[in-house]
Amino acid sequence: MAELNTGKKSTPSVDLTPMVDLAFLLITFFMLTTSISKPFAMDVAMPDKTEENSDDQLDVADNRTITLLLGSDNKIEYYMGLLDRPIEGPTVVDYGKNGIRPILLEKIKQVPQITGDPEKGLIVIIRPSDKANYKNLVDILDEMKIVDAKQYMIGDIGSAEVELLTRENIYN
Amino acid sequence: MGKIKIKRASTKVDMTAMCDVSFLLLTFFILTATARQPEPLPVDMPASTVQIKVPDTNLGTVTVGGGGKVFFGVTGPNIRINMLNRVSEKYGITFTDEEKQRFSLIDGFGVPISRLKDLIAMDNTQRIAKGVQPGIPADSTDNQLKEWIYAARMATAEVNDEQMRIAIKGDADEDYPAIKKVIDILQEQSLNKFSLITNLRVAD
Numbered sequence: 001m002a003e004l005n006t007g008k009k010s011t012p013s014v015d016l017t018p019m020v021d022l023a024f025l026l027i028t029f030f031m032l033t034t035s036i037s038k039p040f041a042m043d044v045a046m047p048d049k050t051e052e053n054s055d056d057q058l059d060v061a062d063n064r065t066i067t068l069l070l071g072s073d074n075k076i077e078y079y080m081g082l083l084d085r086p087i088e089g090p091t092v093v094d095y096g097k098n099g100i101r102p103i104l105l106e107k108i109k110q111v112p113q114i115t116g117d118p119e120k121g122l123i124v125i126i127r128p129s130d131k132a133n134y135k136n137l138v139d140i141l142d143e144m145k146i147v148d149a150k151q152y153m154i155g156d157i158g159s160a161e162v163e164l165l166t167r168e169n170i171y172n
Numbered sequence: 173m174g175k176i177k178i179k180r181a182s183t184k185v186d187m188t189a190m191c192d193v194s195f196l197l198l199t200f201f202i203l204t205a206t207a208r209q210p211e212p213l214p215v216d217m218p219a220s221t222v223q224i225k226v227p228d229t230n231l232g233t234v235t236v237g238g239g240g241k242v243f244f245g246v247t248g249p250n251i252r253i254n255m256l257n258r259v260s261e262k263y264g265i266t267f268t269d270e271e272k273q274r275f276s277l278i279d280g281f282g283v284p285i286s287r288l289k290d291l292i293a294m295d296n297t298q299r300i301a302k303g304v305q306p307g308i309p310a311d312s313t314d315n316q317l318k319e320w321i322y323a324a325r326m327a328t329a330e331v332n333d334e335q336m337r338i339a340i341k342g343d344a345d346e347d348y349p350a351i352k353k354v355i356d357i358l359q360e361q362s363l364n365k366f367s368l369i370t371n372l373r374v375a376d
Contacts, residue, residue, distance in 0.1 A: 016187030023194035030201035039217060041226045041339060041367035046355065048364055070348070128348045134236070135218040135344035137351065138370055142220040 042141060047153050063087060064111055067125045068100070068140060069161050070132035071170030076100050076140070080107070083160055092168050095139050104147045124152035129162060131171050211235075212280060212300050213243045213307075218344040219373035226369055230334050232324045233369070234317070235280060237343035240350040241307030242317055245280025246324045246336070252276040254327035259285065259319055267292075282307045285316055310353060318357050325361075338366040 062081040069077045069090075076099065079089035093099045104124070111122040124144065128137055137154075144152045165171035215237035228247065235243040246252060253276050260267055263285050267275070271292045282305040283291045291299060298304065310317035321338070328336035338358060342351050358366055 016191045020187055020191050020194055023191065023198050027194060027198050027201055030198070030205050034201060034205045039226050039341075039369045040220065040222050040372060041224050042220050042222045042370050043224070043365065043367050046359060046364045048362070128352075130347065130349050132348045133344065134342040134346040134348065134351050137348060138218040138220055138344075138368055141368070142222065142370075142373070145220075145222060 065123045070128040070136045071165045072131035075170040121150050124149050126154045127157040129157050212305050213237050215343040217371045220370040221373050230328050231337050233339045235341045242310050243280045243282035244320050249276035250331045251327045255323045258323035284309050339369050341369040
């Protein structure tokens with residue numbers, strides 16, 4: 001049986017659609033399992049414990065310091081100056097754009113005018129209470145970066161300040 | 173009037189070009205992929221606006237999550253082996269070469285030193301099972317975390333001749349005292365600078 005040679009060459013075309021489907025499926029898989037977004041590192045410097053008591057606490061004028069007490073329920077209580085005779089506050093505020101940020105920005109502008117020395121800016125003291133969570137700490141440190149606070153430190157909370165938070169009902 | 177002949181366009185599209193592009197992309201993703209490692213202690217990191225990436229080398233990561241559980245990991249297999257040698261010397265527990273080799277592939281762990289042998293013997297899927305790793309003891313009576321961090325720093329200094337950076341990777345809902353405990357351990361070793369690992373915050 002001889003095959004009939006018509007002389008007409010059939011073009012070898014293959015339907016590539018399933019192959020493309022497969023390729024895109026694999027692409028999707030690899031895109032989802034790859035961790036492209038590397039996490040970010042926020043640098044923190046803590047005050048040196050050994051030097052804390054010697055000279056740090058003496059020469060800071062109380063009109064330059066703002067103390068932020070991090071309480072529960074995502075609330076901050078802040079006051080200017082010393083706790084027993086605060087220049088301003090204590091007031092309870094929220095985190096973020098409509099909470100602590102305008103206050104910090106205002107103080108950063110105000111304090112050099114009061115002290116009359118652009119070098120003597122605002123000093124922020126952050127005191128997280130035991131009821132604050134880690135997110136609060138990161139949020140407030142982030143806020144320091146956003147408002148570009150030059151001097152800030154993380155300190156321990158005292159019992160008088162805990163009492164204050166309890167009174168404002170943000171320590172539970 | 174004769175019929176106007178409308179030339180119908182063929183519905184067939186040549187898939188060759190598309191196939192080329194998709195396979196190019198596929199190759200790219202396969203080559204750049206660093207498969208996401210399953211973590212023994214998954215944490216939900218808080219967000220921040222900082223945009224400094226976490227370094228890849230000479231980094232010790234303390235993970236805090238799941239109600240105060242502490243895990244520790246350090247980058248680089250050689251550093252891990254060196255660190256294990258130091259700690260095993262300290263606690264008088266010896267590890268075989270094979271165990272050391274296996275340990276050097278573990279990214280992070282959270283067991284007391286007495287149970288480390290069991291952990292090394294497990295395979296990857298068993299290790300990340302819930303409840304297998306209870307965290308490294310870090311209280312004042314039995315502060316193993318301190319020893320691990322110290323050993324990791326010494327190991328990094330010896331192997332790579334560089335300072336190890338410390339990063340704390342905490343869960344957003346973790347209470348502050350749990351984080352404070354880790355910070356205190358770091359400060360005892362005069363480590364006053366460290367990083368907090370965060371996700372990127374999308375506009376506020």
